[in-house]
Amino acid sequence: METKTAPRIIETALQKQPELARHFGAVVQAGELSHAYLFSGATGRGKLAVSQLVAMSLFCAHPDPAGLACGHCNECDRIANGEHPDVLTLKPDGQSIKIDQVRQLKREFSKSAVEGKQKVFIIDAADTMTVAAANSLLKVIEEPTATVTAILLTTDYHHMLPTIRSRTQLVEFPPIQAAELIRYLQAQQVSATDITLALKITNDTDELDQLVTDHWLSKMKQQLETWFTWLKQGDAQAFPFIQTNVLPLVKDRFSQNVTITMICLLFQDLFDVKFRALPAPKLAFGDVYDLLKSAADQLSDEQIVSMINDILTTAQQQQVNVGFQSILEVITLQCLATIN
Numbered sequence: 327m328e329t330k331t332a333p334r335i336i337e338t339a340l341q342k343q344p345e346l347a348r349h350f351g352a353v354v355q356a357g358e359l360s361h362a363y364l365f366s367g368a369t370g371r372g373k374l375a376v377s378q379l380v381a382m383s384l385f386c387a388h389p390d391p392a393g394l395a396c397g398h399c400n401e402c403d404r405i406a407n408g409e410h411p412d413v414l415t416l417k418p419d420g421q422s423i424k425i426d427q428v429r430q431l432k433r434e435f436s437k438s439a440v441e442g443k444q445k446v447f448i449i450d451a452a453d454t455m456t457v458a459a460a461n462s463l464l465k466v467i468e469e470p471t472a473t474v475t476a477i478l479l480t481t482d483y484h485h486m487l488p489t490i491r492s493r494t495q496l497v498e499f500p501p502i503q504a505a506e507l508i509r510y511l512q513a514q515q516v517s518a519t520d521i522t523l524a525l526k527i528t529n530d531t532d533e534l535d536q537l538v539t540d541h542w543l544s545k546m547k548q549q550l551e552t553w554f555t556w557l558k559q560g561d562a563q564a565f566p567f568i569q570t571n572v573l574p575l576v577k578d579r580f581s582q583n584v585t586i587t588m589i590c591l592l593f594q595d596l597f598d599v600k601f602r603a604l605p606a607p608k609l610a611f612g613d614v615y616d617l618l619k620s621a622a623d624q625l626s627d628e629q630i631v632s633m634i635n636d637i638l639t640t641a642q643q644q645q646v647n648v649g650f651q652s653i654l655e656v657i658t659l660q661c662l663a664t665i666n
């Protein structure tokens with residue numbers, strides 16, 4: 327992960343959540359920030375960036391006319407680097423946020439109350455607070471002081487204790503607009519066909535980043551297209567190809583899941599060309615439309631349906647921890663058996 331500089335944080339917040347970012351700029355400017363917020367939304371929707379932007383806008387030496395942080399002053403810079411004494415971020419220590427961490431936070435709370443100093447507390451993954459930690463934090467939220475703002479971040483506010491939920495202002499982070507995601511990927515020089523495929527796999531920007539890093543998606547796409555070409559010809563080379571060309575690209579659980587998803591999308595395309603006559607732009611693998619069309623013409627309805635059933639059934643076994651390599655090999659053997 328690259329270090330997030332202040333301008334990059336502002337850009338991320340405005341890119342992912344333009345409305346919320348501008349809303350908070352206006353709120354800060356009007357001096358109407360609440361004492362406790364609960365930011366809720368799936369990973370990658372910009373919760374941390376927006377909370378940092380709120381803090382930066384509050385302390386910034388030269389906010390813009392809309393109340394948003396400049397991103398270039400000393401205050402913005404120190405907040406972005408986690409070095410600002412009045413902006414504290416709490417993260418899980420291991421699996422959870424523990425009561426000792428909250429106690430330390432509370433000491434800071436009471437200090438600032440005495441000094442009358444503005445402070446912002448950002449609690450990341452707030453749903454990982456132990457019950458003791460959450461109850462301890464409640465005390466602080468129940469006795470609001472004008473100079474303290476707490477921002478709790480969670481992927482799902484239903485995971486928060488009702489007592490916390492009832493004492494914080496809920497801000498739901500909506501999914502990022504498809505047009506924004508396309509612009510985001512275009513800015514990273516991702517090709518149009520790869521963008522189409524990527525957005526069929528995920529709309530989480532963190533996951534999209536992983537997909538396009540080092541052109542991973544392009545490389546895997548090429549290998550799967552070659553694998554599919556062997557399969558279509560009923561050529562047994564498809565089997566060793568898994569080990570020599572596909573597996574070297576799979577390095578973690580995420581890339582395992584994506585590889586399976588890509589295989590499912592590839593066969594979904596085959597189905598859509600055969601039965602729904604979908605054109606190339608509607609397909610995940612539209613750039614190999616000719617290959618898909620020729621496979622669709624060559625294979626019978628029953629063969630295609632049977633392969634898709636086999637793939638879905640075998641892919642599900644990944645949940646019960648069947649080795650990834652054997653799943654791909656079983657899929658390959660099943661397809662070869664159906665084709666030959």
Ligand SMILES: [Zn+2]
Pocket residue numbers: 385386387388389395396397398399400401402403
């Ligand atoms: Zn600034």
